[in-house]
Each structure stands twice: as structure tokens, then as C-alpha cells.
Amino acid sequence: MNFLRVSALSVNYREVPILQDVSFHQEPLERLAIAGETGSGKTTLLKAIGGLVTPAAGAVHFEGEKVLGPLERLIPGHPHIAYLSQHFELRNNYSVYDILEYTNRLSDDWLPRIIEICRVEHLLKRRTDQLSGGERQRVALARQLLTKPRLLLLDEPFSNLDGSHRDQLRLVIDEMEAALGVTCLMVSHDPYDSLSWASQLLVMERGYLVQRGRPAEIYERPANRYAARLFGKFNLLPAGGRLRFLRPEHMQLTDQQDDALPGRVVQARYYGSFWEWEVETTAGRLLVQTGKPDPGKGTGIHIRIDPQAPHHLVSSDF
Numbered sequence: 001m002n003f004l005r006v007s008a009l010s011v012n013y014r015e016v017p018i019l020q021d022v023s024f025h026q027e028p029l030e031r032l033a034i035a036g037e038t039g040s041g042k043t044t045l046l047k048a049i050g051g052l053v054t055p056a057a058g059a060v061h062f063e064g065e066k067v068l069g070p071l072e073r074l075i076p077g078h079p080h081i082a083y084l085s086q087h088f089e090l091r092n093n094y095s096v097y098d099i100l101e102y103t104n105r106l107s108d109d110w111l112p113r114i115i116e117i118c119r120v121e122h123l124l125k126r127r128t129d130q131l132s133g134g135e136r137q138r139v140a141l142a143r144q145l146l147t148k149p150r151l152l153l154l155d156e157p158f159s160n161l162d163g164s165h166r167d168q169l170r171l172v173i174d175e176m177e178a179a180l181g182v183t184c185l186m187v188s189h190d191p192y193d194s195l196s197w198a199s200q201l202l203v204m205e206r207g208y209l210v211q212r213g214r215p216a217e218i219y220e221r222p223a224n225r226y227a228a229r230l231f232g233k234f235n236l237l238p239a240g241g242r243l244r245f246l247r248p249e250h251m252q253l254t255d256q257q258d259d260a261l262p263g264r265v266v267q268a269r270y271y272g273s274f275w276e277w278e279v280e281t282t283a284g285r286l287l288v289q290t291g292k293p294d295p296g297k298g299t300g301i302h303i304r305i306d307p308q309a310p311h312h313l314v315s316s317d318f
Contacts, residue, residue: 001064003028003183004049004151009058011044018044020207021058026185026200029177033194034187035230036204042187043086045204046153049185050083052076062151082149086156088140090128096139097124104146111146117175118142119168134165138172145176152176154186158193170197191231195219203227220247220310225318233276235286237305242313248276248287250309253301260302261286268294279303 002025011019019041026032034042047053049060054069061067062081070076077083090099100120104111115121118138123131131139137157144152157173158166176182188194194201195215203211203218203226211223222228228245235251236243254260263281270293277288279301288303295301 002026002061003030003063004185005061006045006049007059007061009045009048009060010056011041011048011053012056013044018207019048019055022204022207022209023058024202024209024212026183029181029183031177031197031199032185032202033198033200034185034202034204035189035191035194037226037230038189039206040204041207042189042204043155046083046155046185046187049151050081050153051078052083080148080150081153082144082147082151083153084141084144084155084157086159088137090131090136090140090143092127092129094128095124096120096126096128096131099128099139100124100142100146103143105148106146113179114142114145117179118145118172132165134161134168137161137165137169141169141172141176145180145182149182152182152184154184156187156189158188158190173197195231203230221245221312228318233287236314236318237283237286239313241316243316243318244305245312245314245318246305246309248289250306251286251288251303252306253288253290253292254304255302256304257302260304262300262302265295265297265299265301267297270294277301 004026006022006024009019009022022045034045036042044053048055051067051069054071059066062078067078118141120138120142123135157169161169177184198215201213201215201218202209205226211218211227218227219231228234233248235246237246261281261283263279265277266280267278269276274289274291275293277290279286279288
């Protein structure tokens, strides 16, 4: 029996398909992230898992029991699945402590622990309308944890947060998983959030599940151009009637001309920790990630494929 199983799930909105025949499973404490462009069905999938949307076909089973939708139970949702929306709401003019105490379904001993894990101790006397975006996010997360969930659905948890608040929330989620044993399923439009956090990734495209795998597998061996573009820039080099898929960091500058591809620098962009050169070659324009600064437009160079780069061949219509 799987911890979570989604079977041939389809969801319609006013007869328009939003999800189509989606199937996957999740095991306890497995970090599963759902990636996809806006409108790909990510949030609808989370809501269906949480019992907040009724499927048109298929089913969701949590710990062996079917999750009922709002048309099948009086109060929508599942008692052991918590959903943290990207548009979370906290009642105004209540203190943070009152909000948390009212929500708490755990023993009184656990309330201080949740407050500590979510790093909201210093916020307890503040009213909810006096909190910043990052503070509100952590309070909303603490409130959901106090409902004693076994599965936590995180819908764009890092959206609208600056760098420091994003890093702090990542630490909170890490500590929450370790201390409370809560399994998380996260939706994010940011590839770096998904790649760095998940142990397994699901890629959604127009309501369909198009790929599942480890983050490195999907990054280096995407199933189609959509999945490739979702996680960053890439090159396609001719290889015996097919195309070889390579990320910019798989290309290297070399002083040796043997087995190297000559080219001229068209443009160089600085990204802080690296430079990205756009190079015109006989194989087309290629992107090269390097630590070397801009050599100047028109500079002649030679590039080669990193010998350790994955050998991923795709069809010409990729």
C-alpha cells in the first residue's frame, strides 16, 4: 500500500479539461515536487489530492482510503492532509498566538515546539495585519502543522518572498520534516526550488504528467523540449542523424583545436557566479557557461563537450 496514490485522475472546469489521466504515487517522507508552467494544472492537482476539488474521473487514495471531494463530503478536505495555499489567509486583528492556540489539535506540549520550528516566537504578540509576507507565510505554516497533518501540500511556498525569507522558510521546512515526520508535496514554478529540494520530480504540461524522475535525471535527460526549457537553457548539437542535448555547463573552452568546434563570441552575459557566452559556430549558436569574463564580441574561440557530460540523444523534432 502506497502512502499516497493518484490513479488516472482527471478534473474538468466547466467541461474544460484541467487534469487528464494523471497517475503517480508517493511514499512516506519522500520529497515530491510538481513543476510546470502557469496553467499546467499543478494547483488543481494539489487541491484534488487534498479533497478540495472533485475529480471527473479517477481517484486519490491516502493511506489506503479514498480521498473524497467536496461533492462527496459536507466539509471539504481530508483530516490528515493540510493544504498551504499560495494565497493563504490569516484573520486580521488577531494576535499570532491566538490564531495558533485556536488551531492547535496537538497536546499543549507541542505548541511551543511548532512555534520554535517555524521561527515565530518573536511574533506571538503581534496582530496578523502587522506581519510581513515572510512572517505571514511562517505563521500560516505553523497553523497548518498544528492541525496534525501527515501530508502537507505546499502550493508555491516561496513565491513573493525575498532571498532571506526564502532561505529561512527552506530551513523551517527541513526542520519540520525531521522533527515532526510530516511528508511534503510541493508545487513550484521556480526550477531551482524544485531541483534543490525534491527527491522526485513530476513535470506537468497542459494537464498531463509528461515526466517523472530524479531531479538530475529530468534536468539532464528531459522527455521533451517543454521539460528541458522548464529547468533552464540548453544546446542541441547534431549527432549522427539525431541531436545531442547539452546544458551550457556541459560545454568547455579549450586551447586545443583537435576535435574542438571553432566559433566566435556573439555576446557574453554576467550572472554573478559565472559568465554565459553565446557563440556562433558551424553547428549553430551555442551557449557556454564559464568562469572567464567577456573576451569581447567577435573573439575567436574553440569549444568542446565536457567528457563527463551525459550522453542524451533526442530526435530532430525535439
